[in-house]
Amino acid sequence: MRIPALLALSAGLISPALAATVRVATFNASLYSERADGLVERLRNDDPAARKIAAVIQHKRPDILLLNEFDYDADGTAADLFQQRYLAVPQYGQAEISYPYRYFAPVNTGVPSGFDLDGDGRCDGPGDAWGFGRHPGQYGMLVLSRFPIEQSAVRTFRDVLWRDMPGALAPQHPDGSSWYPPAAWHVFPLSSKSHWDVPVRTPLGTIHLLAAHPTPPVFDGPEDRNGRRNADEIRFWRDYISTQNADWIVDDEGRRGGLAAEARFVIVGDLNADPADGGGRREAIIELLEHPRILRMATPQSVGAEAAAWADGGANTGHRGAHRHDTAAFGPQSGNLRVDYVLPSTGFRATASGVFWPMPDETGADWLDASDHRMVWVDLTD
Template sequence: MRPTFRSALLVLFVLVLAACRANAPVATPPGPVSLRIATFNTSLYTEEAGGLLARLQAGDADARKIAAVIQHKRPDVLLINEFDFDPDGAAAGVFMRDYLGVGQHGQDAIAYPYHYLAPVNTGEPSGLDLDRNGRVATRGRERGDDAWGYGLHAGQYGMLVLSRYPIDIDAARSFRLLRWAQMPGALAPKDPATGEAWYPEDIWRQLRLSSKSHWDLPIQTPLGKVHLLAAHPTPPVFDGPERRNVARNHDEIRLWAEYVAPGEKPWLCDDQQRCGGLPEGERFVIVGDYNADPADGSSLPGTIQQLLEHPRVLHYAAPRSEGAVHAAGNSAANDGHRASPAHDTANFGPRNGNFRVDYVLPSVGFEVRDSGVFWPLPGQPGSEWLDATDHRMVWLDLANPDAPTRRD
């Protein structure tokens, strides 16, 4: 059968259309961005109120190195531990403008449109004799021992969150005022000589659990809403045989384990008296310097495992660095450590050695695409910035499972 003129024309049209499509660029729908979340204890504190602001205004070499690390790794959401709090946020403003907003050590400037800071318990006078030395101190280091959290002035060792994405301030929760005694089964310190409670009952009932604060900050990200759970528990040292800081460190970490566990928790009330934990189905990332190593150091056995092994926390390979391995081999203090040195995040000097104490722990429902500890080997780019603080930035890249990933 001979083709008609109309059918021949139709065949020609189809051939031309196919040729055009073959030569056209293929459009690939973009995948969601990955979300880089980091924690960094920056040691940006001073012993006098207003001292950090003055230090930053004068131009500070260590702050420039800290800014260079942040600019180099460029996290989307960052918790900074040990950044002194001031009520008007002036120090944070100067740091973001004059340090992060200006390229440091060959890095590109970085801007964070959103940030969060709030009062902390460190240096806040309690009016009580918390160290049981027979007096309530109002100045000097004894003042720090009688503060709600150890500090030589109100706001020392504070916290600051920086974010590329909006923080829901109205929904934010702070647990700074939560009483330690409200936690069921709280590890109340005991006098080992007598077996009696170390704190008198009237003081124990007033003690605050958080040495700085515990924050739940909902952040609207390209991956959806993420609850940033930020804290900085007290070191489990600098106490006596009663080990009150060891007990407090354990229960400060336990607070987040309780917060993300299902069930009614009428005792778990925030500073605005909204009670209860994080609802099931909400996704979160726990961040901060928790002053607890999984296998070494002075914390109670199993302290950080309350988070690492929690059923709502994603199990993933611990962030690591080659620089930590090299540093561990240069100090005899690390010889008896049981944990892998590759996972260390802090260098506490030749007497104490190196430990893993800084964590970024996402909830189930995320996928970790990449992670690391910024601890370059000697001679590598950035190694000259490490002396600005005894901690290292820990970061990870999150994505929704099975989704293609790109970085903005």
């Protein structure tokens, strides 16, 4: 069991040098429902999948965690239930865990646009929301932290307009005309959920947790509306950490510009992009991985992911990327891909990392069916 750094230091159990280690993780938990308040109902009824998700968290014990696909509700009832009835209760032999600090906010998924965005001749379907969803808040995000969050300094970018991004990849019909009606494009948000800059005060100083969940780059047609949006949602972070490219960015409170050059950060989330395989515009994730402010480190991996790829077969047999780097299992047609990321900035050292994908005979193998994604974690120090 990992001992929280500050607690262990105060108890005299480990040296100051070892104490200053922070584990940051991302996990697409698949804790969503097709109905508004459906997740709350699930969590009130001893949800088996939620117990397994909690067990993974208890087993790996991250200090700072982004959960993708955790339905948003304004009063935080779902988050309360998950923390109190699942994380605070031992699951499958794991020790309970507490996160005194958290952050959640509205997202664009499920919010009606009033336009026919998917071209099916109607304006009221899940594909006509500003982010695909059947109710507002579906597939939301939740940040949990053992360390204080600087709530007043959080920046959100839910309302940033796609058209305002320089060189925006606006979807087009094959004849070159705009896919979206001009009135829709004029008010179309870039983010399918949201982009958040959440500053966390840690033993290593303030870490800016840069959280997002871009749309999958599939489920569209030759206009590539989802592929283009995914690429530009990823490019947002590239511009945000590049001070020379960030003047166009204005957050939801009207503050202009990107992240300060001296700030340290970790980009986290299900970015729905694999640098070697899959259907997305791979240049977007490659350019982010190769950004000069991103730490060069070993790619998180697991033996279980490699074993699963060979066992699953299908598209995996033709993939170019290393199977051990996979973070999600999408079935034989798409195969397993690397789509979930923890990307620290320069100025940190990564002392350990991994993907929680146990072998069939290892602890947690029977928890994996709770989500088609796996937790990715990185241990950071100065």
